[in-house]
Amino acid sequence: MDKKEFKGIIEALLFVSGDPVSIRDLAGALEIEQKEVMEIIREMKDQYNFERRGIQIIEVDGHFQLATRPEHFEFIQRLYSPQRKQGLSQAALETLAIIAYKQPITRAEIDTIRGVQSDKALYTLSERKLIQEVDRLDTVGRPILYGTTIEFLRYFGFKSIDDLPQLLEEQITYLDENTR
Amino acid sequence: MDKKEFKGIIEALLFVSGDPVSIRDLAGALEIEQKEVMEIIREMKDQYNFERRGIQIIEVDGHFQLATRPEHFEFIQRLYSPQRKQGLSQAALETLAIIAYKQPITRAEIDTIRGVQSDKALYTLSERKLIQEVDRLDTVGRPILYGTTIEFLRYFGFKSIDDLPQLLEEQITYLDENTR
């Protein structure tokens, strides 16, 4: 089978699934190595972008999914008027930023950084499955330790959790350099 | 907007829809003539075929839809195969056969025929949605009467519940005649 054939099959698999498909499942269906799948998908991504296709391959935590492009939203809206979900509040975003960067983290620590109580924000974020209880601290009251979810990655378009600290750190360095 | 852009948008629209989209709707969303849409789609079809893509555009009665290709069917099945259900145990199969043939039937009756308790089998079959509670007997304890489900019919390719006992009877008579 040539690479073109593999690309076609991967496209078909992602199309049928709708949901994210793990690289492991793709490799299993194609009966090739995961490494090879990765390489093919990387090429596909480039091709899709180069050809300005209507779909793109997004990657979240070792899973791949087909999605439309933001620039086509307007046209899709004309035809289907999909509802845009309400964005997160400033408080929720702030809380999420702290959790993303400092996870696992307790509510008390978040409150200290923010200078305000974060109960409501934590509730919203849990409801939207953007954060989860990852563990509990071994101290009095066994406080919950929060962390981000895969949904968080998808929601903000991060490939993996490793993308995150890097990006955040860059920003901080950048901010510091530009304000000192 | 160039043709490539239109192609991208059409792809996105068809991708999101899932259902067939009329040429009129496409023309409306793109704000171009239907004739032009037709021409673009014709080109897209050719491209998809030429590039042996994983998806194709199928046309039904002035409506367009994305679909996978038959030659990729096998791979799609492989993808789904890890989720394949386990086979039914002999106990479950027996219980199902009794219910299919003798429905509506109580658990006590099933137990009598099988000579053993059927709780677990009944649970499994309910879980798999092959049987359901169809009624309750009007006696002490109001025991549940079990019957088969639509899923059961679908699964075995029966058109209706009426076909079932007859067919089973025929088959069993047939089996019996040929073995006795």
Added chain:
Amino acid sequence: MTYRVKLEVFEGPFDLLFHLIEKNEVDIYDIPIAEITAQYLQYLEDMRYFDIEVASEFLVMAATLIQIKSRMLLPQQEEDGTEEDIDPRQQLVERLIEYRKYKGITEELKKREDKYQLLLFREPSPVESYVDYEPILINIDISDLCKAFDSVMKRYSSLYNEDTGLERSIRRESITVVDKIKYITNRLRYEKEVLFQSLFGDGETRESIVVTFLAMLELIRLKRIMVEQRNTFGDIIIRNRKTKAGDK
């Protein structure tokens, strides 16, 4: 004079302080504490004016600011001989800087949220349209069902009828699974597709049917054949499994 200014809402005292620092364009490391404190307190006044409940955190911060201010006004004590004094603002500055980190990230997240909200996905295709190889699915079909029924009824009747037990003992071995596997693969060599039903000829014995079925299951397990039902109620068709990847 009513002044109808929409009061900006701040997430907390740090948010407000940070806003004041930016507004006054002052160095975060050298905050003019008297000025900022005055503005901070004014804001709390405005909140009261607009009947906005002032959260306790804002009041705690107000107290902190006033405390820092007074400490800065006090003459520096040098009794322990240390040259450089600890800036009373230091702790506050550190916390502000920590807070600012996440403020920056929050903006980035907001931007990303706006962008990725515009991505749309596709509903998964119904699995059934791809997997209606039901015999592969759970490896049972109608004849299995009959077999099961038959055997259970036999067992049941044997409890009450001795005859059936006798009958069973004189049954003879005839066709093996291997024979049937050969038969099926042989047919598939010449026919592209074989109807499942056609595997059972007239006058087939029950063993033969069961054995044929077992042979079919074995071939499915070995991935030698594919069983397909194109329509939900359609015929079951047996085909050689296509090995597109090329046979080794």
